[in-house]
Amino acid sequence: MIHVRHLSKQFGKQTAVNDVSFEVAKGNNLVLLGTSGCGKTTTLKMINRLIEPSGGEIAINGVNVRQQDGPTLRRTIGYVVQESGLFPHYTVADNIAVVPNLLNWSADQIRERILELMQTLRLPETLLNRYPDELSGGQRQRIGLARALAVRPPVVLMDEPFGALDPYTRRHIRRELFELDELRQTTVVLVTHDVQEALEIADQIVLMDKGKIVQAGTPDDFRLRPANDFVRDFLG
Ligand SMILES: Nc1ncnc2c1ncn2[C@@H]1O[C@H](COP(=O)(O)OP(=O)(O)OP(=O)(O)O)[C@@H](O)[C@H]1O
Numbered sequence: 001m002i003h004v005r006h007l008s009k010q011f012g013k014q015t016a017v018n019d020v021s022f023e024v025a026k027g028n029n030l031v032l033l034g035t036s037g038c039g040k041t042t043t044l045k046m047i048n049r050l051i052e053p054s055g056g057e058i059a060i061n062g063v064n065v066r067q068q069d070g071p072t073l074r075r076t077i078g079y080v081v082q083e084s085g086l087f088p089h090y091t092v093a094d095n096i097a098v099v100p101n102l103l104n105w106s107a108d109q110i111r112e113r114i115l116e117l118m119q120t121l122r123l124p125e126t127l128l129n130r131y132p133d134e135l136s137g138g139q140r141q142r143i144g145l146a147r148a149l150a151v152r153p154p155v156v157l158m159d160e161p162f163g164a165l166d167p168y169t170r171r172h173i174r175r176e177l178f179e180l181d182e183l184r185q186t187t188v189v190l191v192t193h194d195v196q197e198a199l200e201i202a203d204q205i206v207l208m209d210k211g212k213i214v215q216a217g218t219p220d221d222f223r224l225r226p227a228n229d230f231v232r233d234f235l236g
Helices: 040-047 070-074 092-096 098-102 107-120 125-129 137-149 167-178 195-201 219-224 229-235
Strands: 002-011 014-024 029-034 055-060 077-081 155-159 187-192 204-209 212-217
Touching (some): 002 040, 029 195, 040 155, 077 137, 092 098, 092 107, 092 125, 137 155, 137 167, 167 195, 195 219, 204 219, 212 229
Parallel strands (some): 029 187, 029 204, 077 155
Antiparallel strands (some): 002 014, 002 055
16 A cells, blocks of 8 residues: 655755655554654655655555645645644634545535544534634544544554643543544554554554664564564663
8 A cells, every 4th residue: 555665865964764665554554653853754744745755765556656746645645743733713624624625525525524524533513613722632633633534535644643642531532543444444654652552553563763664563573572672672
């Protein structure tokens, strides 16, 4: 589904991402894990072309992401960030409707999809006319996810999506979300520095340090066969 080959990114003289390769199968969750500054976010943003690589290739369903311009590509890839990234002057309904509107969905189609998402994410419809700052952090996060899932994108990228939440809410929302059928069918690449989060939701984990992959494998590979002392240390 997603093929990343020999990806690298240079910011001036600094190498942020250094020869990173991985694959994500359809419907799987891949977690990019690592300490602050190891290149996770840069890697993620190269998938939807918010950052252009210095080298290497990314293909989604066999098509090089460079074959589409950035904005067109990004309408087909959901994107969830910490603090939800909602537009503060749009209501909840208008926030969820952003991409469907760009894709010229009819008003009826959009309304139906919004109601479906609110139900799926267990959010009361009374929130639809509120503004993001009138929501709790957990509600904002779910609305951010609803917006990312609105047009049923085959791929969703998530950058520390639960980072702004307290540990309890974080665990709770995470479990709930990753059990949704809708998310199970979606191919997800998620960035976190939270080992527990990675072990819980990943089919595959890619652990990075200083721009490079230190180990890639399943949660069990990490638990049972850590590649070296760095991995052992990181897992605690
Ligand atoms: N636009 C930029 N210009 C220059 N350097 C950058 C830029 N974006 C990122 N970097 C540098 O590239 C490196 C990797 O950054 P990146 O944001 O990918 O790390 P990260 O693993 O996501 O970290 P964090 O968990 O703190 O978000 C860092 O050293 C960072 O300072």
